[in-house]
Amino acid sequence: xxxxxxxxxxxxxxxxxxxxxxxxxxxxxxxxxxxxxxxxxxxxxxxxxxxxxxxxxxxxxxxxxxxxxxxxxxxxxxxxxxxxxxxxxxxxxxxxxxxxxxxxxxxxxxxxxxxxxxxxxxxxxxxxxx
Amino acid sequence: xxxxxxxxxxxxxxxxxxxxxxxxxxxxxxxxxxxxxxxxxxxxxxxxxxxxxxxxxxxxxxxxxxxxxxxxxxxxxxxxxxxxxxxxxxxxxxxxxxxxxxxxxxxxxxxxxxxxxx
Numbered sequence: 001x002x003x004x005x006x007x008x009x010x011x012x013x014x015x016x017x018x019x020x021x022x023x024x025x026x027x028x029x030x031x032x033x034x035x036x037x038x039x040x041x042x043x044x045x046x047x048x049x050x051x052x053x054x055x056x057x058x059x060x061x062x063x064x065x066x067x068x069x070x071x072x073x074x075x076x077x078x079x080x081x082x083x084x085x086x087x088x089x090x091x092x093x094x095x096x097x098x099x100x101x102x103x104x105x106x107x108x109x110x111x112x113x114x115x116x117x118x119x120x121x122x123x124x125x126x127x128x129x130x
Numbered sequence: 131x132x133x134x135x136x137x138x139x140x141x142x143x144x145x146x147x148x149x150x151x152x153x154x155x156x157x158x159x160x161x162x163x164x165x166x167x168x169x170x171x172x173x174x175x176x177x178x179x180x181x182x183x184x185x186x187x188x189x190x191x192x193x194x195x196x197x198x199x200x201x202x203x204x205x206x207x208x209x210x211x212x213x214x215x216x217x218x219x220x221x222x223x224x225x226x227x228x229x230x231x232x233x234x235x236x237x238x239x240x241x242x243x244x245x246x247x248x
Binding site: 008040041080081084112113115116117119120125127130 | 132134146147150153154157158160161163244246247248
């Protein structure tokens with residue numbers, strides 16, 4: 001089955017990012033294809049490069065990055081949610097004089113069109129944090 | 131074409147979530163999907179006329195409601211039981227809606243391809 005994921009809540013304060021990650025691991029282990037993870041609302045904070053949790057805690061941001069590099073899952077951060085909350089893409093940051101390294105490795109910033117494409121192309125679209 | 135069912139069950143002003151939620155619904159309509167909006171629980175309050183969120187420096191969502199038809203979103207449902215529980219009548223609402231019972235709505239939810247809430 002082709003599955004797309006949407007994450008609406010920030011990491012650490014909410015369980016959504018953890019539940020989604022475990023769900024994705026289980027789905028892939030069962031032979032399903034996880035097509036894309038779309039970060040929306042406060043979910044965009046999952047893509048903060050400078051998140052530095054204590055060494056004995058799970059590193060949620062890094063874990064997403066590994067999902068991209070090891071499994072090729074597309075990690076998309078909504079541009080309007082991100083800009084509103086201060087997470088800018090490098091080219092935009094350059095233009096407005098903002099912080100240019102906000103986005104962690106493995107993520108890309110794009111519009112809602114990519115969410116809609118994922119919804120239309122997937123057998124299941126599952127939202128976490130709503 | 132898929133049927134995407136959007137449930138608004140919380141107050142719409144006070145944070146940005148509803149505004150961002152509507153962006154998804156409008157995008158779905160722009161992608162020629164069938165969009166159904168359902169207002170239930172405290173979400174029904176959003177439909178009441180004469181909202182003044184400007185007093186809190188918040189964006190008024192009523193213009194988005196008025197624009198739904200332009201986006202070809204014609205299925206705007208309101209749960210009858212939620213209206214009754216809050217003492218609301220249809221004439222108090224800012225836009226034309228279909229008031230349906232929980233049971234009727236349930237059937238429609240069951241036939242949707244995807245369901246969204248925020």
